[in-house]
Amino acid sequence: MKIYVTRKIPQKGIDKLVAKGHEVDVSQKDGVLTREEFLAALKQKPYDAVLCLLTDKIDKEVFEVVPTAKIFANYAVGFDNINLNDAKEKGVMITNTPGVLTETVAEHTFALMLAIAHRISEADRFTKAGKFQGWGPMMLLGNDVSHKTLGIIGLGRIGSRVAYHAVKGFDMKVLYYDVKRDENFEKEYGAEFKSVEEVLRGSDFVSIHVPLLPETRHLINTERLKMMKPSAYLINTSRGPIVDEATLVEALKNKTIKGAALDVFENEPALAPGLTELDNVILTPHIASATEETRSKMSEMAAENIIAALEGKTPPNIVKIN
Numbered sequence: 001m002k003i004y005v006t007r008k009i010p011q012k013g014i015d016k017l018v019a020k021g022h023e024v025d026v027s028q029k030d031g032v033l034t035r036e037e038f039l040a041a042l043k044q045k046p047y048d049a050v051l052c053l054l055t056d057k058i059d060k061e062v063f064e065v066v067p068t069a070k071i072f073a074n075y076a077v078g079f080d081n082i083n084l085n086d087a088k089e090k091g092v093m094i095t096n097t098p099g100v101l102t103e104t105v106a107e108h109t110f111a112l113m114l115a116i117a118h119r120i121s122e123a124d125r126f127t128k129a130g131k132f133q134g135w136g137p138m139m140l141l142g143n144d145v146s147h148k149t150l151g152i153i154g155l156g157r158i159g160s161r162v163a164y165h166a167v168k169g170f171d172m173k174v175l176y177y178d179v180k181r182d183e184n185f186e187k188e189y190g191a192e193f194k195s196v197e198e199v200l201r202g203s204d205f206v207s208i209h210v211p212l213l214p215e216t217r218h219l220i221n222t223e224r225l226k227m228m229k230p231s232a233y234l235i236n237t238s239r240g241p242i243v244d245e246a247t248l249v250e251a252l253k254n255k256t257i258k259g260a261a262l263d264v265f266e267n268e269p270a271l272a273p274g275l276t277e278l279d280n281v282i283l284t285p286h287i288a289s290a291t292e293e294t295r296s297k298m299s300e301m302a303a304e305n306i307i308a309a310l311e312g313k314t315p316p317n318i319v320k321i322n
């Protein structure tokens with residue numbers, strides 16, 4: 001059968017599809033397809049499946065240009081780029097890549113947390129600029145992570161894994177908010193279930209791990225940033241629009257909070273004006289799952305979802321649409 005892949009991805013998944021005898025067309029563009037390019041690409045052949053990315057907006061118009069496609073396999077755990085109601089209406093299956101990227105994203109979250117607390121990026125810029133004139137007792141003082149309180153907003157797979165590192169590796173205290181309380185998790189990690197506001201008020205570091213939904217958009221806004229301690233740091237490796245980014249820039253300028261480390265942006269790849277001029281922020285370009293190991297597993301998982309769907313089976317990572 002015919003499969004379209006919207007961008008070059010690690011070869012493992014492509015090989016799996018080819019090994020099943022499928023005809024695979026991979027976009028040859030070195031970059032994200034524009035809407036026009038994407039729609040034109042889908043019209044090339046009567047594709048049976050599409051392997052798409054979080055940068056591809058998938059909606060009714062897309063489903064209508066490839067009415068033959070039974071499945072859109074998203075190469076991401078998040079699927080806020082896909083209009084699920086349209087998929088349901090058109091009878092198209094949607095899948096994602098949960099689980100395989102949990103540890104990698106949790107590592108990146110911790111890398112950001114340690115980097116902002118220890119001023120790693122600033123120190124790197126300072127050293128490379130030739131400003132290191134000798135050891136200094138007051139030079140580039142940061143903050144400890146160990147024994148501090150970590151607030152986790154969203155205790156899914158990734159949030160739980162971040163808690164694991166925090167508690168087992170850094171003796172941190174964990175406060176968390178989620179739509180569901182998890183008493184087993186509380187027992188295992190000595191964690192406390194709190195409201196979003198209590199998590200913000202009580203934490204030295206706040207890390208966000210919720211999906212992007214209408215009710216999580218701008219979850220972090222002016223009022224909520226003011227609830228945080230002036231000494232606190234905000235980490236976001238989930239989705240940009242969960243944080244009102246312009247407001248965050250103001251809060252960082254005014255020292256409402258001490259710092260932030262972000263892997264995702266409200267209008268990525270655009271950044272809120274002023275963000276790059278701040279020293280108390282670390283920015284990475286949506287790479288929290290970007291390790292060779294994990295991206296390869298994601299490509300295999302997306303391929304397995306397509307293979308199952310094309311064999312008339314329920315794909316292992318089907319997104320349930322209510």
Ligand code: GLV
Nearest residue numbers: 075076077078289
């Ligand atoms: C990346 O952001 C993902 O959702 O996998």
Ligand code: GLV
Nearest residue numbers: 077156157158159
């Ligand atoms: C995403 O995989 C999550 O559950 O955190």
